[in-house]
Structure formats: C-alpha cells, structure tokens
Amino acid sequence: MPKTSSTLIKKSLSKLDPCPIFIGGKWTVPKTSKTTSVYNPSTGQVIAETPMCGADLVDQAVQDAQRAFADWSETPPVERARILFRYKMLLEDEFESLAKSISREHGKNLVEARGDLRRGIEVVEYACGIPELLKGEVLENVARGIDCEMVRQPNGVCVGICPYNFPALVPMWMFPLAIACGNTFILKPSEKVPLTGIRLIELLQKAGLPPGVLNVIHGGRECVDALLKHPLVRAISFVGSSPVAKYIFETGNQHGKRVQAAGGAKNYVFVLPDADFGNSVNGLVDAAFGCAGQRCMAGSTAVTIGKAAERLLDPLSKAVKSIEVGPTDREHGQRMGAVISSQHLDRIKGLIDSGVKQGASLVVDGRKVQVKAEPNGFYLGPTIIDRVQTGMEIAKEEVFGPVLNIMRFDDLEAAIEMANGTPFGNGACIYTQSGKAAREFKHRIKAGMVGINVGVPAPLAYFPFSGWDYSFFGDLHLQGKEAILFFTRAKVTTTRWFRFGEGDIWHKE
Secondary structure, three states, rough: OOOOOOOOOHHHHHOOOOOOOEEEEEEEEOOOOOOOEEOOOOOOEEEEEEEEEHHHHHHHHOOOOHHHHHOOOOOOOOHHHHHHHHHHHHHHHHHHHHHHHHHHHHOOHHHHHHHHHHHHHHHHHHOOOOOHOOEEEEEEEEEOOOOEEEEEOOOOEEEEOOOOOOOOHHHHHHHHHHHHOEEEEEEOOOOOOOOHHHHHHHHHHHHHOOOEEEEOOOHHHHHHHHHHHHHOOEEEEEEEOHHHHHHHHHHHHHHOOEEEEEOOOOEEEOOOOOOOHHHHHHHHHHHHHHHOOOOOOOOOOEEEEEHHHHHHHHHHHHHHHHOOOOOOOOOOOOEOOOOHHHHHHHHHHHHHHHHHHOOEEEEEOOOOOOOOOOOHHHHOOOOOEEEEOOHHHHHHOOOOOOOOEEEOOOHHHHHHHHHHHEEEEEEEEEEEEHHHHHHHHHHOOOOOEEOOOOOOOOOOOOOOOOEEOOEEEOOOOOOOOHHHHOEEEEEEEEEOOOOOOOOOOOOOO
C-alpha cells in the first residue's frame, strides 16, 4: 500500500526527520541539508522539522503540475465540483482532529482553531458552485450577423505561499478555487506550521483528486524565489507581511506572473462617545486579543473620540485583566494562547518597551505574565497602551501580537485624517449609534474592509478579502468572484458566417 502523509509524519516525528512533501500523488520525505524546527508554542517543544527545499525539488513539483494540467483543465467543472463536495465532507468528518492540529502547532485556542477551519471550509463550499461561477457571457448581433462570446479558461500552474497565522484558512483561500477553475496548484505552507496543511492535502487526495493536480513543497527564501521565477508558473497567491508581499508582487511581475499578495495592516477601531460600550468592549477584546493578536485583521488600535476614552478604559481594562493565558493544545475554554516563537515574543516586547520609552502609558502590562503549567511556552499577556501618538514606533509598526494601542482625538474629522495618513489600508471599524457618523466614516475611511459596530470586518468566502494600499499588492483579491477572475483568463470569440455549407439542411438552391 502507498505511504500516506500521516504514516510519514508519525515516522518523521519519532526521529524529528523532515515533514513529507507531496509530488505526483506520492508523499516522500526529502533529503535536504537544512531544516527548520516546528514548535508547539504552548510548551516551547519542537514537534517537527520542516525541510528547506531547493530549486531542484521546486522544479520537480512544477513539472509534475504542468503535466497534470493537460488533463485536469479538460475535466468538466461538474466533475471537479464532485471532488470538492467529497472533500468538504471529509473535512467535516475530521473537523475536531484538524482543529487540534491547528491549536498544537500555532498556539491559538480550540475555539479560534475551529473558526480558522470553518472559514476555510466555507471557501470549499463556495468552490463547489464552480459550474455556475465559471459561466461565460454571450451577446448576439453585436453587429448584424455577428455574435460575441466570452469564456474563462484556467491559467495553468498556480502557487500558494502561506503565512503561519491561519494554518487552514489561508491555504483554503487559495487551492480550492484554483483547482476548481481547472488549474493545477503547488502549495507552500508556512515552514512554522506545516502539519495542518499536509493533513488538508491528504484529505483532498482521499477525496479523489488526480495525482499532480496539487503538490506540496516546503522551504524558505530559496524555495520561494524558485517558485517566483519558474517559467512554467503562471499565477502566485501570497499572504504575509507587507514588505514580503511587495517583494513577491514585484519579483513575480518581473517574471511574467499574475500575482495577488496580501500584506500586513494597522487596523483602527473607532469608538465614539455615543457607542454601546458593553458591545464595544467585547468587540475590542476579540479584535485585539483573538488569536493572540496574530492576524492581519486584528483591531490593534482603539481610536477614541471626545469623552469616549474615559467611559471605555475602565471596563476594557477589567475585561482584559480577566483573560486567562495558558496552554491551548488541550481542551479548555477561550484561554488566550502563546505567540508563534520566542523570537516573535522578543520583538513584541521590544515594541512595547519602545512605546513606554516614547511616552505612552501602560494600562495593562502583559510582559511579565507567567504560566506555571508550561514555563517554556511563548507567552505574552494581553497589553493595553494608552496615549499612543502617531510618531511612536508602536503606532507605526504592525505589532502582530496581543497589544492594543489607545489613541485619543477630540473629533472624528481629525481621527479619520490620521487613519487615512497611514500606509496600510486593510480594515477599519467604528462603534457608534449615529447613522450619520457611521455613513461618513464608511464613505471617507481609506480601507478595503469596513466594520460598523463590528470589530473584525473579515468578509465571508463569497466576498473579496479587499485590502488596499500597503496592505495589498495586485488588482484581484483573494476570495469571491475576484478569485475566480484571478485564477482564470478571458477568451473572447467573435463569430460571423457568410453562407450555409454544402449539404446543410437549411441550404436552398
């Protein structure tokens, strides 16, 4: 019987050999000179090793995907959809085990891990409608006797380069729609969280996906550069930090690729004096500290208007101080987990230190949190920093951790001007009872995703994840109809017939 990824992972983890790659429908453990350790953030223990694949293995994966494209692109969309329907059912069957895998290698709690997976499954559900989503357009008589039709055809070999913060959702933003459209695909999970991605593809293999349609490769900069420059790769999807997104976009474009590259953010949550403060506090706690702040839609800055700060700060501080911090790789409620690594922990602490040195006030300090059950875990308690000013480092940098800045403004006009002056443009939210204020905010704020009395305005699978400016590089976003457009290209045929053919039953002498 062929080896599955689960078999190879168990064998690998017993010796901490590299995780397997998947090329041509076969799971193999590559022989590479370098590996990167995968940690359980809750314990600080190494649980796997990720192989750092080079250009040779990348070329094998791309060549295999190119060979598979010829047949897969001709497979009727309804047949592709049937595979995705089976895949969706397998994901549901394995839902809890997948959620535990996410929690173990990422550090988010099980409630958050289930949300990560559920939102990914929603993209698979959307992709199951591909026969409808791929329909073209026809118009008769664009001129007398001339008809015009447009169909959408797949690009070819597509690539997905993923971050660590959503081990299930972000890969499933990419490959279900790509393969539904008739492309073949190469998935490069984050080297920090490869195990969930491997399991996702094993289930897709079980659902009946033909060999070569989707391959899995691991690695770092060398692997990514090889994918960006390979002449057979047609399109690249990326999610990560903005500097890397910019590099991916520019390098991919230079080598003739279509690229969608989602970057980082500095998302503002405006709180007006007339807000419902109970719901505002709940929304801010979730937005700032959910997934330990490690998401590009984190509401990392509360922008208070007028007297809102005085009404907000006390209940917010009490709510934050009640958050329990600890291990998430076991059954527990909504405890906040660790951050991804010791290096990232040090970076976040350094940004907090800089805010204090530059004059901000610590309201809740999470730097000294201790988790006695797991003293080696990468823990940082939830932190609130008040009176943050625009010139401070912590106001400008994406912290990507459980830190909430408080900025104070006298009026909404000045606050919107400040937010619109920053380079990012991912998300922005407002808490208010005023329809007029909400309308002005929605119309004028320069962000691609807006929330009104919603703290995390991440759209569902059938709408685009529509970051702007330094938060996105490209023209067609992830998710929704824009993803269908990204993973296909239009072919327009204009037709005119001059006469009936010989022997045509409509032909008259």
